[in-house]
Amino acid sequence: MKPYPWPDGARSVVLLTVNFDAESFDLKDTSPERLFGRYSYGRYGVRAGLPRLLDLFARHGVPATFFVPGDDARRHSALVREIAASGHEIAARGLAMENFATLGDKEMEVLRTSQAILADVTGHAPQGFRAPGGELSPRTLGHLTDMGFLYDASFQDADYPYVYALQGGKTLVELPSVFALDDGPIYAARHTHARLRAIWEDEIRAAHAEGILIPITMHLRGDFGSTRAARIAVLDGLLALLKQLGGVRFMTCAQLATHALSLGLPTQPDPYLAHADTLAHAVYRGDLSVKPL
Amino acid sequence: MGQRTTLPEDMRCVVLIGIDFDGPSHEVGRGIAPLGKHSWGNYSARCGVPRHMEMLASHGVPATFFIPGYDAERHPDTIAQIDRNGFEVAAHGYLHEAWELQPDEEEQLLRKTDDILQDIVGKPVLGWRSPSGRKSERTMAVLRSMGYIYDSSDKDYDRPYRLRFGKGAEDFIVELPNNTYSLDDFPFYKFSYTPPSEVLAQWKSEFDAIYGVDRFFVFSLHPRAGWGSGTPSRTHALSEMIKYMKSHDGVRFMDYRGFAQWCLQHGDNLEEVSFA
Numbered sequence: 179m180k181p182y183p184w185p186d187g188a189r190s191v192v193l194l195t196v197n198f199d200a201e202s203f204d205l206k207d208t209s210p211e212r213l214f215g216r217y218s219y220g221r222y223g224v225r226a227g228l229p230r231l232l233d234l235f236a237r238h239g240v241p242a243t244f245f246v247p248g249d250d251a252r253r254h255s256a257l258v259r260e261i262a263a264s265g266h267e268i269a270a271r272g273l274a275m276e277n278f279a280t281l282g283d284k285e286m287e288v289l290r291t292s293q294a295i296l297a298d299v300t301g302h303a304p305q306g307f308r309a310p311g312g313e314l315s316p317r318t319l320g321h322l323t324d325m326g327f328l329y330d331a332s333f334q335d336a337d338y339p340y341v342y343a344l345q346g347g348k349t350l351v352e353l354p355s356v357f358a359l360d361d362g363p364i365y366a367a368r369h370t371h372a373r374l375r376a377i378w379e380d381e382i383r384a385a386h387a388e389g390i391l392i393p394i395t396m397h398l399r400g401d402f403g404s405t406r407a408a409r410i411a412v413l414d415g416l417l418a419l420l421k422q423l424g425g426v427r428f429m430t431c432a433q434l435a436t437h438a439l440s441l442g443l444p445t446q447p448d449p450y451l452a453h454a455d456t457l458a459h460a461v462y463r464g465d466l467s468v469k470p471l
Numbered sequence: 472m473g474q475r476t477t478l479p480e481d482m483r484c485v486v487l488i489g490i491d492f493d494g495p496s497h498e499v500g501r502g503i504a505p506l507g508k509h510s511w512g513n514y515s516a517r518c519g520v521p522r523h524m525e526m527l528a529s530h531g532v533p534a535t536f537f538i539p540g541y542d543a544e545r546h547p548d549t550i551a552q553i554d555r556n557g558f559e560v561a562a563h564g565y566l567h568e569a570w571e572l573q574p575d576e577e578e579q580l581l582r583k584t585d586d587i588l589q590d591i592v593g594k595p596v597l598g599w600r601s602p603s604g605r606k607s608e609r610t611m612a613v614l615r616s617m618g619y620i621y622d623s624s625d626k627d628y629d630r631p632y633r634l635r636f637g638k639g640a641e642d643f644i645v646e647l648p649n650n651t652y653s654l655d656d657f658p659f660y661k662f663s664y665t666p667p668s669e670v671l672a673q674w675k676s677e678f679d680a681i682y683g684v685d686r687f688f689v690f691s692l693h694p695r696a697g698w699g700s701g702t703p704s705r706t707h708a709l710s711e712m713i714k715y716m717k718s719h720d721g722v723r724f725m726d727y728r729g730f731a732q733w734c735l736q737h738g739d740n741l742e743e744v745s746f747a
Contacts, residue, residue, distance in 0.1 A: 311508070312507040313506075313507055313509075333506070333507060334508055334511045335514045335696065336513070337518050337702075357508075358660075367662075367664045376666040380668055380704045381667075381702070381704045384667075385702075385703050385704070387703065388703045453495060456499050457499060457504055460501070460502040461502055462502035463570060466569060
């Protein structure tokens with residue numbers, strides 16, 4: 179297949195993305211006065227995990243993009259400012275891990291409020307968005323363009339960035355990722371960090387060989403995130419590997435989205451429209467699951 | 472107890488590579504918009520199918536693409552390309568119906584998808600694989616009435632056989648049973664998140680156990696991202712698997728259509744069963 183035109187003749191681009199998902203994630207299941215015990219894994223990410231992760235990125239001199247739920251940004255505004263001051267990008271992720279597929283009329287308000295909080299905390303409006311849980315409604319992309327966002331990073335359907343042309347001639351860059359390079363599903367399946375290392379090494383080497391995007395997704399949390407000491411050591415080794423491979427460029431999401439937009443490549447239509455009529459008549463059956471024995 | 476279908480001595484192992492296209496039909500059929508993390512079906516036409524065709528061509532091995540009619544309607548150029556590249560186009564439901572269907576509804580969908588695929592490739596479709604493996608005796612009668620010669624959905628045997636569903640001379644179909652539990656990429660990549668290198672090792676040991684014994688290796692694969700083999704690491708694992716199988720004597724890579732025709736021509740080699 180034809181190689182994607184990465185900037186400056188790079189062979190491949192790495193996006194290091196971090197889903198902040200601290201207390202806002204635990205609060206999906208409990209109330210603020212019960213953020214202790216099993217509901218304190220989010221706080222681990224902030225207290226113990228974040229310093230360790232920032233230190234790792236600094237040692238390697240690589241930029242990352244942090245997707246921060248608005249409520250977490252308000253709770254930890256000094257830390258979010260520190261992340262931004264370290265040269266990383268801060269991007270939007272709703273307010274409180276809302277499911278955008280079912281927010282209905284509140285969607286725009288949640289996006290606006292989260293945008294305002296991040297602008298207030300960091301001094302800049304966020305340019306990108308990643309949907310909590312990877313769930314979007316048919317209107318989400320349109321809302322993002324209306325509000326001046328540059329990119330979305332929620333889809334899993336391509337090896338390279340592409341550009342949506344939406345209603346009204348507005349464009350939105352899509353930076354697709356892949357679950358195989360997301361620590362969440364792997365650690366949630368209770369794999370060891372050695373196994374994550376094996377999976378990511380397979381993925382990274384093959385992606386680099388073909389010169390496609392290498393979109394890495396990490397979580398801060400102490401349960402399915404990557405910030406425990408032993409897991410940070412795995413990331414350390416993988417960052418070293420990425421640098422050894424040659425021709426790899428680390429970028430923030432906004433930098434890559436800006437590059438993608440500048441290429442003027444053919445655009446993709448609204449991803450919902452081709453299916454709208456069929457979905458209007460489809461029975462909701464939920465995600466495919468396997469029956470336990 | 473031995474299994475009665477026998478393949479000749481020089482066929483040490485027949486390898487059938489089946490790729491279930493599974494574009495957005497899989498989600499749309501379940502009422503889920505193919506957005507965000509549900510978008511990975513779009514990967515099939517965009518990246519996975521071209522990558523698989525390129526990899527297969529580099530080894531010079533045939534394969535069969537089982538395609539839901541809905542995906543074919545939205546990606547006719549990709550389907551035509553699959554056919555032009557010499558790969559087989561076969562049927563795989565309309566909206567990847569992974570649920571129980573009433574017989575009349577099922578028949579209507581089988582015929583609809585058949586029409587869509589034939590319109591694109593301009594030749595008869597000869598085989599079907601059930602999306603999710605649901606089927607009935609009635610299904611086979613409908614397939615046969617449409618001129619299909621094989622089905623690859625049953626899980627009850629290690630070897631091909633003739634599955635009789637009626638008393639008439641033509642009331643049978645060649646059954647090419649598959650294994651969606653351990654010779655499929657889906658369980659490893661959707662549920663256990665097994666590293667591709669371990670999946671490759673698993674498939675090699677499956678092949679070792681089949682080679683020269685049951686002699687019939689049926690692969691069920693997917694070109695999507697997420698739980699398929701469309702991405703580079705997983706296509707690489709497939710490529711290594713094909714290399715491994717090719718390094719053995721007497722391995723015959725065929726498309727399903729070609730092997731089903733062989734089965735029709737060598738009726739004496741095939742066990743015939745009826746469960747009516």
